[in-house]
Amino acid sequence: MSAKPVIAARGVDFTYSSSARSPVVQGWTTDFHAGSVTAITGPSGCGKSTRLYLLALMLKISAGAIEVDGHRVDHLTDRNRALLRAHRFGFVFQDAVLDPTRTVVDNILETALYRGQARKAVHGRALDLMDRFGIAVPPHRRPGQISGGQAQRIALCRALLGRPDILLADEPTGNLDPRSAATVLDAFRDHADAGGCVVVVTHDPAVTRWADRAVALEAAA
Template sequence: MRRHPGGRRDRPLRTDRARAGHEWRRRTSVGPRPATLRRCRGDPRRRNQSVGQDHRRGGWLRDRRRTRCRVDHRAPRSADPVIANVRPLIEAAAITFGYSREQPVLNGWSGSVAGGEIVAIVGPSGSGKSTLLYILGTLVRPWSGTLWIGDHDVARVGDRGRSDVRSAAIGFVFQDALLDPRRSVFDNVVEGAVYRGDSRAEAGVQARALLERFGVDVESSRRATDLSGGQAQRIALARALLDSPPIVLADEPTGNLDHINAKLVETALFEHARSGAAIVMATHDEVLAARCDRTFRLS
């Protein structure tokens, strides 16, 4: 406990509390966190670190001008033999999960998705398509099995570690868009970038370009209410593709759309895959699934 210059005893200063918290985490830690996860945003030991040797291997990167971590997939994986031989962007083995112990939805599921690949998850309603998508997106922790996102087994890290991986590497397109009605269209698109610690101004430039690209003809300052299904899904698509994430997960991305809007969403996802990203979509559309590189069929 520190004292003020006048001798008055007062509450601990912020540095004392921070040091105490660090000591508690050190004593209670099961083991060292993966070195790559220690590089995530705000770590003062890594704040001035330049890009490391893993700058094209889908690892966590530190930019001198930013205090966040990201995955760089700008170099096509097939263009370099070193990149072509690294771990797939998504690799799952023996995944088991359910909402009751008596009847698991997924029982020993395994699969992988490489950069530049589009994979469809198909199956009847209730077969676990959305559940599998949420597990691959680190929103749900499986009961057992391993799940690698890049070089990280996210099935074995805590909520904070999974959140870091999710914000740095994964974009989501949900079936019902899931926009926040209390916030503006613009804020809905840039919220993920702001959470990562990106410049709001830079994210705003990208957001407006994506909204224009997808033909969203509403004021960006308008609240995300009373939008048509097509408008909401195009805004959700802009949110998912902001900052070009290396992984995009889409849950029935065209299920509630007319033909024109469905084609726009489909084209954007396929173009993003050609840039080197891994795309996984759950769908009932057999025609769309047939266009994908591979299909995971659940029963």
């Protein structure tokens, strides 16, 4: 594990609105390192997924800082935050969030467009990822013609396509059968072993035990 964290929260507060009585996240400080898998656990409503969105710069913090490689990034412009996500982050949402107007393979290739990569340069990797995760559907099929478990694995392919430094996943095994879940966790482990930083929100005790460390959150007051 590297000494300097790849991504870190520093005294982070977050409130959804100025009228809220108390912040959803308050004084949160945690480091996340390359070469490791961290599980964020805790009861429903404690802000697990919110923290993932804060790390991904998809929500704006109310106080504190989010750092990448020791540099503060939460105050960047919308455009620069989007560029940072495109080049450094991969994200697996709790809902697969696939575009129903695009084919399966085009959904996987979507992030390459944001990085300015040519489609031909990564098309083969997209097909390899589909094969690795056992997505036995034609690449030209639409998301409305596949199962929920297949959709979640396609979302994982999309997240891993660019070999991101930081992989954030929200309940990535929740809709998967045990065999598919094991394949996904093996992929996360391989990604961490290759130097990636993996952060997983989970309710599953087995996933928590499998991770290198767990960040346990308490129920919201």
